[in-house]
Structure formats: C-alpha cells, structure tokens
Amino acid sequence: MRQLSRRAALTLAAAGAALGFVGSGKRAPAAAKEAADQIAQFTGGKTAEKGKVSIELPEIAENGNTVPLSVTVDAPMAADNHVSEILVVADGNPNPGVATFHFSPLSGKAAASTRIRLAATQNIIAVAKTSKGEFFTNQKLVKVTIGGCGG
Numbered sequence: 001m002r003q004l005s006r007r008a009a010l011t012l013a014a015a016g017a018a019l020g021f022v023g024s025g026k027r028a029p030a031a032a033k034e035a036a037d038q039i040a041q042f043t044g045g046k047t048a049e050k051g052k053v054s055i056e057l058p059e060i061a062e063n064g065n066t067v068p069l070s071v072t073v074d075a076p077m078a079a080d081n082h083v084s085e086i087l088v089v090a091d092g093n094p095n096p097g098v099a100t101f102h103f104s105p106l107s108g109k110a111a112a113s114t115r116i117r118l119a120a121t122q123n124i125i126a127v128a129k130t131s132k133g134e135f136f137t138n139q140k141l142v143k144v145t146i147g148g149c150g151g
Contacts, residue, residue, distance in 0.1 A: 035089040035096035039127055039137075042087045048135035053086075053126050055140045064118040064144040071101070073110035073128040073136065083110035085129045092122025118144050 039048070056070040073083045082105045088098040101112040110128065118124075125139040 031093055031096050032091045035091040035125065038089055038097055039087065039125065042085075042127055042129070043135045046133075046135055048127050048137035050137055052136040053128050053138035055124060055126050055138055057124055057140050057142050060143045060145060061118060062145050064120070064146075066115045067118050067142060067144075068113070069098075069116050069124065070113040071111065071126045075110060075128070075130060075136075077103070077105050077107060077109055079105045080131070082107075082131050083128050084131050086110065086112065087127045087129075088116070089125050089127075090116065090118055090122055091125060093117075093119045098124070118142060120144050 061067040086101045
C-alpha cells in the first residue's frame with residue numbers, strides 16, 4: 001500500500017474543499033424557486049392571504065446555525081375551524097423546507113417554537129392552512145452574519 005505525501009494529501013483536501021464550495025454556490029439561486037414550489041404544493045396552487053401569521057425571529061442572526069423561530073397564527077381552534085398545519089420555508093437555503101407543524105383543535109392554539117439553520121441572509125416564509133381550506137402567510141427577512149461581522 002502506497003502512502004500519500006503530505007503535499008499530495010493537502011492538494012486533495014484543497015481540491016475537495018473547492019469542489020464543495022463551487023457545488024454549493026450553484027444551488028442558492030434555485031432555492032427561491034424551490035421555496036415557491038413547496039408553498040404552491042402546500043397550498044394546492046391557492047393564493048395565501050397576508051396576515052394572521054406572526055413570525056418572531058431576530059433581525060440579525062450572528063450564528064446562522066441556531067436561529068430561534070416562533071410562529072403563531074391568530075385563528076380559532078374549534079373543531080370545525082382550526083389551523084391544521086404551518087409550513088415554514090427559507091428562500092435562501094439550499095434545501096428551503098425548514099419545518100411543517102401539525103395541529104388539531106386539542107392543540108389549544110396554533111403556535112410553535114424551534115431553532116432553525118440559515119445559510120445566508122434570506123426571507124423566512126410561514127404559511128398556515130386551516131381546516132376550511134384557507135391559507136394565510138407572512139414573511140420576515142433575517143440578516144445572517146458570520147461571526148457578528150456584518151451582513
């Protein structure tokens with residue numbers, strides 16, 4: 001078995017890093033279209049009405065790996081009229097689908113909190129679906145900095 005020299009190992013590592021960087025840059029422009037496609041699939045092509053959905057996110061996230069997110073929908077949670085799902089997408093992530101939360105009338109209210117991962121400065125879009133087939137949406141821009149050095 002032949003041993004790699006230090007120079008050959010460093011060359012291979014640099015080439016692998018360069019390929020990873022080049023490959024990741026090609027997906028970013030497509031993410032916004034993928035986000036819109038996921039929303040269209042979720043709504044069945046219906047247009048979501050703006051309002052009723054509140055998104056709490058920091059305006060500036062110093063660490064894109066752990067961004068706190070809270071989503072709340074101002075809607076009744078009765079048996080015949082309740083929020084059944086909330087879809088959250090990030091239009092600048094390589095994989096825009098962030099989360100889907102499911103609710104029932106027993107949930108009491110349509111609210112969820114989690115931490116999400118963001119690749120760069122982008123819009124976070126939340127779409128709520130009701131048991132009556134209505135859709136409501138809202139979005140918020142989050143500036144992601146690297147090491148807190150500006151967006």
